[in-house]
Amino acid sequence: MSEEMNLNEVNEIREGDVVKGKVERVEDKVAIVTIAGAPFDGVVPISELSSLHVEKASDAVSVNDELELIVTKVEEPDDAKPGQYVLSKRKVDAKKAWKVLEEQFNNGEIIEAEVKDVVKGGLVVDLGVRGFVPASLVEDHFVESFDDYKGKTLTFKIVEMEEEKNRLILSHRAVLEAQKAEKKGEVLGGIHEGDVLEGTVQRLASFGAFVDLGGVDGLVHISQVSHEHIDDVASVLSEGQRVKVKVLSVDPEQERISLSIKETQEGPWANIEEKAPVGAVLTGKVKRLVGFGAFIEVFPGVEGLVHISQISHNHISTPHEALKEGQEVEVKVLGVDQNEKRLSLSIKALLNNAAEEEVTDYEMPEETNGFSFGDVIGDQLKNFSKNN
Known part of the structure; x- marks a missing residue:
């Protein structure tokens, strides 16, 4: 049988069958389960309890838990030992998970999950299968240490998946970038030539200053910083400074905004x-x-x-x-x-x-x-x- 069975009506359980079992006892490296209608109990090795590494079986299951399991081996009883079924929870979870994950991947859905572990090179999450988040795909900025990420719930997009190789790569950075792009589009749509706005100086360059207008940056060319001639932008502006700017032009397609600080200031010829x-x-x-x-x-x-x-x-x-x-x-x-x-x-x-x-x-x-x-x-x- 390959489908889940009504075990009250089953007399024989074979390898490959999907069954339901109740956890009767949890030992250090194994969980003992009873299967209704079966002639003997089943065991779930610690390696088959979860897609993630666990130190003790009790980290994954508890007594009286109802589990859906697949029979990986049937050990018939003999004079030396009683019979038992060797079962896997991990494989049942993975089979269901891959089907859901494939739909989410094809639809570009955002997944929410808890970070289960921090390992060398990234983060590990449990989505029914082990998901890995490379360090470069965690944030859209450099992170020195991920130690405090364990236990955090983050949003992810699937960027790569291969069921045959049990490979699932996730990205939190992709979610952040998509959110920023959406916000940037909204901000761009609300900015028009002639608008006078407030922004924050994000970055200084030899040719001018980039000013954050709340999700999108605009450029103040050095010639538009002051009514006076300046050779060094840093002599007038500093990063983090709040400034008032006038929008000179907006190019939504190129996502470019030209700004002027001096147009908001009283000119030298005033009065x-x-x-x-x-x-x-x-x-x-x-x-x-x-x-x-x-x-x-x-x-x-x-x-x-x-x-x-x-x-x-x-x-x-x-x-x-x-x-x-x-x-x-x-x-x-x-x-x-x-x-x-x-x-x-x-x-x-x-x-x-x-x-x-x-x-x-x-x-x-x-x-x-x-x-x-x-x-x-x-x-x-x-x-x-x-x-x-």
């Missing part, structure tokens, strides 16, 4: 008309020299133009004759336009000159009115008129 009103005297640093003048940084991120005609009372052909980059100078504000982010400055207005006409009006002259076409061509237009 510039109050900080640098017409007539104010400021101290700045020469940042750049060009043919038509010099750009002076008067506040971090705020540069104003000193037109070549406003550098000196003396005629100069190029700004390089009077100034050099990095030089600190005092300038007077001739004009300011916050909307256009333009600041017109003068150095010569602060220099003494006996022949200088008294300045009574600080309205911007045409040649100092920001970065106009006339600024760029400068004296070249005058020379062209003279020659023609």
Whole structure:
């Protein structure tokens, strides 16, 4: 017989039969069971009680437990000893388990199980058969020791199974990654260009910072970290820091989010008309020299133009004759336009000159009115008129 029998009606039990037995006695390495209707008792060796290694039979079964067993050997009685059946609980459990596990594997189901043991290289769980979780598949991060995992209940996915070789490989990491991917998709779907969000700086790189927005990371390029020029992101940000960011763009397919910190901050030109009103005297640093003048940084991120005609009372052909980059100078504000982010400055207005006409009006002259076409061509237009 190969199917479970109604043992009250059975007169003969053969090898391969599936029977029910009641545990009558538990010894150190064996469990003794009675089988209803059978002429003698059965024994279940400790190795056949569980798919896992157990030190004592009592670790796997107790007296009066009802067990489903398969007959692996029939030892007939003789003059020397009574008869007995050699039985296996492990093989019955495994046969049922493999069928269930195959369905779970094909359906990609998540399995919950208790960690029964921690061994070299990973974890062991009992799913009716011995399941092994390699150390690399336990978590999605490095774990130094798994000692405290014994007795924990974790969720798993089957990643490999071969019934013939009694091989079952499980992964808790796969469950975590699937959950993160699902959460990431939800978060991505709720983020739109222009949103202002809060996040945590996860990682710094030479080209910017990765900010966690609650399950998905976005990149703040180094150019979007601050209104001021920075060479090292670490000089402004640190890992774990909470920051406010503005979403510049979202690419759901590539799972890329571009962010800006500086777009959430007040720019250096904010309230510039109050900080640098017409007539104010400021101290700045020469940042750049060009043919038509010099750009002076008067506040971090705020540069104003000193037109070549406003550098000196003396005629100069190029700004390089009077100034050099990095030089600190005092300038007077001739004009300011916050909307256009333009600041017109003068150095010569602060220099003494006996022949200088008294300045009574600080309205911007045409040649100092920001970065106009006339600024760029400068004296070249005058020379062209003279020659023609």
